[in-house]
Amino acid sequence: MQKNLFIGLTGGLFVLATVLMSQTKKPAAAPGGAKASITRGKQVYLEQCLACHQVDGLGVQGMNPPLVKTKFVLGDKKALAKIVLTGMQGVEVEGEEYHGVMAPHPDLTDQQIADVLTYVRNSWGNKASAVTAGEVKAVRATNTPPAQ
Amino acid sequence: MQQFIKKEVFRKAACLTAGLILTGLVSFAGRNNGGGKVSGRGNGGGGAKGQPAKTTDAASQLKLPSGFSAVTVVENFGRTRHITVGPGGAVFVKLSKLKDGKGIYRLEDTNGDGKADKITGFGNFPGTGVAISNGYLYATTDEDVYRFQLNAKDEVLNPDQPEKIVTGLLSRHEHEAKTIALDDKGNLFVNIGAYSNACQLQDRTKGSPGMKPCKILDSAGGIWEFKAGKANQTYGDGHRYATGLRNCVALFWNKSTNSLFVMQHGRDQLHDLFPDIWDTKQSAELPAECMYELHDGSNCGWPYMFYDQLQHKKILAPEYGGDGKKTVGDEAQDPAAAYPGHMAPNGLVFYTGSQFPEKYRNGAFIAFHGSWNRAPEPQKGYFVVFQPFKNGKPSGQWEVFADNFSGGPEKAASGRVDYRPCGLAQGPDGSLYVTDDTKGTVWKISYRK
Numbered sequence: 001m002q003k004n005l006f007i008g009l010t011g012g013l014f015v016l017a018t019v020l021m022s023q024t025k026k027p028a029a030a031p032g033g034a035k036a037s038i039t040r041g042k043q044v045y046l047e048q049c050l051a052c053h054q055v056d057g058l059g060v061q062g063m064n065p066p067l068v069k070t071k072f073v074l075g076d077k078k079a080l081a082k083i084v085l086t087g088m089q090g091v092e093v094e095g096e097e098y099h100g101v102m103a104p105h106p107d108l109t110d111q112q113i114a115d116v117l118t119y120v121r122n123s124w125g126n127k128a129s130a131v132t133a134g135e136v137k138a139v140r141a142t143n144t145p146p147a148q
Numbered sequence: 149m150q151q152f153i154k155k156e157v158f159r160k161a162a163c164l165t166a167g168l169i170l171t172g173l174v175s176f177a178g179r180n181n182g183g184g185k186v187s188g189r190g191n192g193g194g195g196a197k198g199q200p201a202k203t204t205d206a207a208s209q210l211k212l213p214s215g216f217s218a219v220t221v222v223e224n225f226g227r228t229r230h231i232t233v234g235p236g237g238a239v240f241v242k243l244s245k246l247k248d249g250k251g252i253y254r255l256e257d258t259n260g261d262g263k264a265d266k267i268t269g270f271g272n273f274p275g276t277g278v279a280i281s282n283g284y285l286y287a288t289t290d291e292d293v294y295r296f297q298l299n300a301k302d303e304v305l306n307p308d309q310p311e312k313i314v315t316g317l318l319s320r321h322e323h324e325a326k327t328i329a330l331d332d333k334g335n336l337f338v339n340i341g342a343y344s345n346a347c348q349l350q351d352r353t354k355g356s357p358g359m360k361p362c363k364i365l366d367s368a369g370g371i372w373e374f375k376a377g378k379a380n381q382t383y384g385d386g387h388r389y390a391t392g393l394r395n396c397v398a399l400f401w402n403k404s405t406n407s408l409f410v411m412q413h414g415r416d417q418l419h420d421l422f423p424d425i426w427d428t429k430q431s432a433e434l435p436a437e438c439m440y441e442l443h444d445g446s447n448c449g450w451p452y453m454f455y456d457q458l459q460h461k462k463i464l465a466p467e468y469g470g471d472g473k474k475t476v477g478d479e480a481q482d483p484a485a486a487y488p489g490h491m492a493p494n495g496l497v498f499y500t501g502s503q504f505p506e507k508y509r510n511g512a513f514i515a516f517h518g519s520w521n522r523a524p525e526p527q528k529g530y531f532v533v534f535q536p537f538k539n540g541k542p543s544g545q546w547e548v549f550a551d552n553f554s555g556g557p558e559k560a561a562s563g564r565v566d567y568r569p570c571g572l573a574q575g576p577d578g579s580l581y582v583t584d585d586t587k588g589t590v591w592k593i594s595y596r597k
Contacts (some may be wrong), residue, residue: 005569046524049416054565055523055524058564060520061586064520089321089322089351099321099322099324100322101345101356102352103350103351103352104350104353107354
């Protein structure tokens with residue numbers, strides 16, 4: 001019973017802490033908040049990103065760069081959104097070169113891109129602010145994908 | 149008293165919440181384990197409580213058929229890609245990233261224990277390909293082929309002055325590794341991989357159509373033949389020996405058939421690009437990684453088709469109007485053998501020694517580097533396969549010869565593996581050498597009766 005009580009209290013505290021933490025978080029300007037954005041973003045990731053960047057976000061040696069704890073993902077949101085919109089090839093991350101081709105994804109909506117980036121920026125140990133559809137929209141307005 | 153009851157209710161509620169959370173966590177973890185696969189066991193990773201984890205020795209990690217054993221020639225040597233062995237037994241490995249400023253290393257075992265104890269580096273260029281023919285060591289960058297003269301002791305005569313044999317080959321950061329094989333008549337064969345997945349106008353982009361005709365094939369996506377002894381050749385000096393080959397990292401001149409055999413890396417992303425035709429499971433299996441026996445003028449069909457090893461058919465590529473069922477005719481050569489998709493065959497050697505049992509003679513060893521494009525299905529490969537041959541043709545089912553480079557089924561499934569086999573070579577004593585380009589391991593596999 002003592003043990004149960006301990007677990008119960010710990011669990012209770014954990015729940016309380018989670019509630020408090022989520023309340024202190026700055027609410028994101030996304031439908032349903034950052035948490036809903038992450039949930040939707042995971043679905044976009046599974047369909048659009050997983051094949052190359054893998055389930056654990058660690059990519060493929062020499063080909064597809066990791067998304068975990070790199071400045072590309074955690075840094076400038078505009079630069080990150082631009083990569084999704086216009087694609088990229090050839091990048092050096094932490095001294096390792098990656099040559100894989102990333103297709104541009106202008107077909108995704110601003111909200112889908114915001115969601116998937118918010119998911120990526122808050123998965124596998126990453127922790128960074130949410131990306132909003134408005135921010136993606138601004139980047140899209142100044143960047144068009146390369147002509148076919 | 150009321151206060152106590154309130155507290156009790158809170159405690160019970162808290163207990164219940166914690167219980168639910170725990171149940172959720174446990175069931176989530178269970179799902180993540182992929183259908184009851186037990187992790188961490190039998191892998192030397194755990195060890196008893198309170199004791200340090202057993203370190204796994206790279207040599208004993210390999211699972212080999214009965215009677216075979218492995219020693220490591222070198223370990224932690226960097227990006228060791230292809231390998232070749234001189235007639236005197238000196239081993240040469242090519243590195244795709246310079247190690248202490250050198251891209252080729254000569255590894256000599258002077259005391260016969262299998263381990264390299266005399267190591268010398270030379271060649272200030274990174275790359276993948278390396279081969280020995282007629283007293284010369286040939287080595288590649290992603291654009292060029294160089295050669296060095298060897299003496300009777302497999303020593304490099306002018307390590308600082310290689311002769312440039314081929315130059316100016318296309319390298320556009322996709323399938324860029326140039327790999328080589330030589331025949332006995334002074335010809336050098338170079339794999340020039342296609343800088344594309346399926347020759348779409350926009351590479352790997354959903355909805356982008358296939359180029360008609362595929363212009364990439366003019367200068368890549370095939371095997372080019374050059375003179376082994378002529379300096380500074382480029383495209384115009386050689387000729388396209390075989391075309392319609394996406395990327396053949398593994399190629400080897402088979403002396404018993406007197407022909408060139410290659411292993412093609414099949415195309416990627418059937419599901420990503422055409423989710424209405426292929427689901428993720430089919431896309432993990434397809435298309436086959438094919439072995440081809442080439443002759444001058446061979447056309448193996450990329451990018452217009454791929455080989456479906458489940459239907460045993462040459463299927464019209466979806467970028468060119470294919471629906472997963474439409475086939476193509478004899479304009480594309482049939483493969484000599486087909487293996488599951490995306491396993492990335494990077495090394496090929498035909499066994500001509502007498503050390504291994506009779507069944508291996510004139511058969512092929514293939515190093516499968518391991519997949520990435522099977523996700524979200526489990527990844528596959530990370531082993532060396534033996535393909536039996538009879539009368540110069542593949543005969544009978546292939547089998548895994550050297551296994552567990554990955555470090556266990558869980559690591560293989562995730563793709564986060566210990567080692568990835570890449571290059572293969574046979575030593576003059578009939579031993580088989582295997583490289584790993586993740587940590588830089590070279591194994592020597594021998595058979596003892």
